[in-house]
Amino acid sequence: MEALSPSRLAALRDELSGIATADDAATLKLKSRDFFWFSPILKPLLDDKRADLVVMPRTKDEVLRVAAACARHRVPLTVRGGGTGNYGQAVPLAGGVILDMSGLDRIVHVVPGAGRFEAGARLLDIDRALRPERWELRFHPSTRKQATIGGFTAGGAAGCGSCTWGQNADPGAVIAVEVATVEEEPRLIELKGRDILKVLHAYGINGIITEVEVPLAPWHPWAERIAAFPTLAAAARFGFALTAAEGIAKKEVGVFDRRIPPLFKRIAPLIRPDQAMAIVMVSEPQGAALAEIVADHGGSIVYERSADEAEAAAFEGRGAMPPLYEYTWNHTMLHALKVEPDITYLQVRFPEKSELALVEALDQAFGDELLLHLEFQRRFGRVFVSGLPLLRYRSPARLDAVMRQIEAMGGAVSNPHTYVLDNAGWKRTDAPQPEFKAVADRYGLMNPGKLKAWRVA
Amino acid sequence: MEALSPSRLAALRDELSGIATADDAATLKLKSRDFFWFSPILKPLLDDKRADLVVMPRTKDEVLRVAAACARHRVPLTVRGGGTGNYGQAVPLAGGVILDMSGLDRIVHVVPGAGRFEAGARLLDIDRALRPERWELRFHPSTRKQATIGGFTAGGAAGCGSCTWGQNADPGAVIAVEVATVEEEPRLIELKGRDILKVLHAYGINGIITEVEVPLAPWHPWAERIAAFPTLAAAARFGFALTAAEGIAKKEVGVFDRRIPPLFKRIAPLIRPDQAMAIVMVSEPQGAALAEIVADHGGSIVYERSADEAEAAAFEGRGAMPPLYEYTWNHTMLHALKVEPDITYLQVRFPEKSELALVEALDQAFGDELLLHLEFQRRFGRVFVSGLPLLRYRSPARLDAVMRQIEAMGGAVSNPHTYVLDNAGWKRTDAPQPEFKAVADRYGLMNPGKLKAWRVA
Secondary structure, three states: OOOOOOHHHHHHHHOOOHHHHHHHHHHHHOOOOOOHOOOHHHHHOOOOOOOOEEEEOOHHHHHHHHHHHHHHOOOOOOEEEOHHHHHEEEEEEOEEEEEEHHHOEEEEEEEEEEEEEEEEHHHHHHHHHHHOOOOEEOOOOOOOOOOOOHHHHHHHOOEOHHHOOOOOOOOOOOEEEEEOOOOOOOOOOEEEEHHHHHHHOOOEEEOOEEEEEEEEEOOEEEEEEEEEOOOHHHHHHHHHHHHHHOOOOEEEEEOOOEEEEEEEOOOHHHOOOOOEEEEEEEHHHHHHHHHHHHHOOOOOEEEOOOOOHHHHHHHOOOOOOOOOHHHOHHHHHHHHHHHOOEEEOOOOOOOOOOHHHHHEEEHHHHHHHEEEEEEEEEOOOEEEEEEOOEEEEHHHHHHHHHHHHHHOOOOOOEEEOOOEEEEOOOOOOOOOOOHHHHHHOOOOOOOOOEOOOOOOO | OOOOOOHHHHHHHHHHHOOEEEEEEEHHHOOOOOOOOHOHHHEEEHHHOOOEEEEEEOOOOHHHHHHHHHHOOOEEEEOOOOOOOOOOOOOOOOEEEEHHHHHOEEEEEEEEOOEEEEEOOEEHHHHHHHHOOOEEEOOEEEOOOOHHHHHHHHHOOOOOHHHHHOOOOOOOOOEEEEEEOOOOOOEEEEEHHHHHOOOOOOOOHHHHHHEEEEEEEOOOEEEEEOOOOOOOOHHHHHHHHHHHHHOOOOEEEEOOOOOOHHHHOOOOHOOOOOOOEEEEEEEEEHHHHHHHHHOOOOOEEEEOOOOOOHHHHHHHHHOOOOOOHOOOOHHHHHHHHHOOOOOOOOOHHHEOOOHHHHHHHHHHHHHHHHHOEEEEEEEEEEEEEEEEOOEEOHHHHHHHHHHHHHHHHOOOOOOOOOOEOOOOOOOOOOOOOOHHHHHHHHOOOEOOOOOOOOOOO
């Protein structure tokens, strides 16, 4: 795509009168970034990418006006929520407009067991608003505070809650998604059922997600616990057993090898250097049942916080300890980076029936190069172990070699060190994502460059 | 144990002044029975067993007075809740006192996520009382209306809700049980954690359960559906897939072969004679996700009822169709018996990884002798298939042969045609039930005869 000329930009602006915009250098930089810098590969590639204009609509009509204007003037358009993705989802590879959806943050409706939200509503704000009704989102990434529901639908997958509810691509996890097309006269398309996979995890380049309707989880009084274990194997067995226990209502089961707690400033004093750790959220009345499973695996509970206190930490920032979920999932990496600037991470799914054997094998094979972090989920009717191991980064070649070796050992690696998709590599290969892109983005304006092989028909 | 003399009975009565009792023949018969007559083996063995006196305490103090009096006068004591057991749990094998606990029906306390109840509280009454707070019991047998929480703890296991929450013997499923001992000065013993297994499923002969504390499930708006499938195999695959789907909140997944719907008067017109059937309860906003899974398996939804209507049927008896759970679990048998007096049933657990293969093999092996009824659960971190097949009964020898053949084919059969336990055969062989009986029932007065080999120390 050719560079955006000042005259085209000026013509675009003319059509956006009344809609908030910004083009100062600080805002352009801030809004052209996400957490791609977790990756030493992506950092140099994406660091200098900038939009030409940030547009901040407040209503769906304004979104449609932006889509129409970008289509008419053939201006690249990159949609942005909280900017908490890790692979450059929010980075405008070809400049143009950043469409910041965070102004569309209304609750459309809530009924028992489900809610519909504007795409820019932040996950924590949704949960705070639902709290008096005792409903909550089924899952949220560790970036609950910043992430929006539209962004999570476009680029997220799992998080706290996945140990009970699975992932957002699983059947029943999303009820409906409304998408605006990018064309001269934009349409709103309502996707339901499996059609949702056309935009789910398509990184925001398959139309502009304007509303998301999801089933809600009933609230439990989620109490927090940290447990210490003599070995990683013991902690991993504990994580598996707890996740398998249908009788214990839970929201988070994360396991960390002994080298990770020292990277968490507030948690480090609680765990001895030779101990592995688990971070757990369970329904408050089940603390005793949890304690029995911890003891079964030779562990001990070293920190506990009541549901009331945990909620105050999450909703009001009260207390010295952040909500414990802010140490899990990709927040593990965020904390680690503050201490070790050369650290990065991988995404690994462990093979059914030999999950724990692979955990031990990885621990032995890589020594201090790989710091194991496991997240326990329920998926496909079983306990599903995924990992976000930290990697002490040496070089691109070594990174590739480590990923290849993990694959050879039986792990399934999703490479988080690439920002491109291509027609073979859409995240949802079981859904007609390319076909839907031709409908929703007929001019190929949505963050051009994100698809390696995409050509406008 | 020697027969109860009139003078001992008279002496006992003297000590019970102020406590409601009954000894008319109709009440003695009514309160000396449960659903043992589901079994053609148990029916002749237990049909004429009668208590000498029914005692109906209203308070825990009265329960303790009854226990003390029975101990002092060495009078057999059989505890009774709703009388919905199937194996003679409530049948006084040696006469004596029936202790009807249904007068102790108070809610002791409810906190977010848990509740404590007197043993005689009926499950439906508990759920009705909790409804405004949007909590409910995690599971209930199909006899929700009659069964008490004490009786379910003493003799129950699973039910509606088990497709999400497992069974009452699973870790975390029961928080605490209070038990009164049967001795001259009865004590109240509070059991917590794994100690609960000392009385769980011990058929009421290990002390008098007076209170039960359980974690509560958050209420969902449970909508009802009936689906028809071209084959039993398709219906069973559907049941498995739905139970495996973490993204669909559900309370019941029952599957019935083509010969069962004709036995259900109100449901028969909905299902063609060649169709298998599923009865399902899902959270109302997930009806569309459910419909996709039904369609995947070649099925069609033939009946649907909203959560509001389903609740009105359960709580107020409104509508012509009973709550659909009253066709599942052991209610299947109850309906079938009305149409075919010679029918009985079995209890089968299906082997992991070959559940559906065994379903088909049984269907082929037994033809019209065995009518397959599957209940889908989540247990041990996976989908767990159990069955309550109906059997067209011929003879005790043939019943044994069928059970042996099913075992040989890989099924695990729990024989429901016996009323005795023995020290090797307590339901919870992983718990010190005999040791606890020596504490809770030192004189062996609790329904003597229920343990084949029990001798008072």
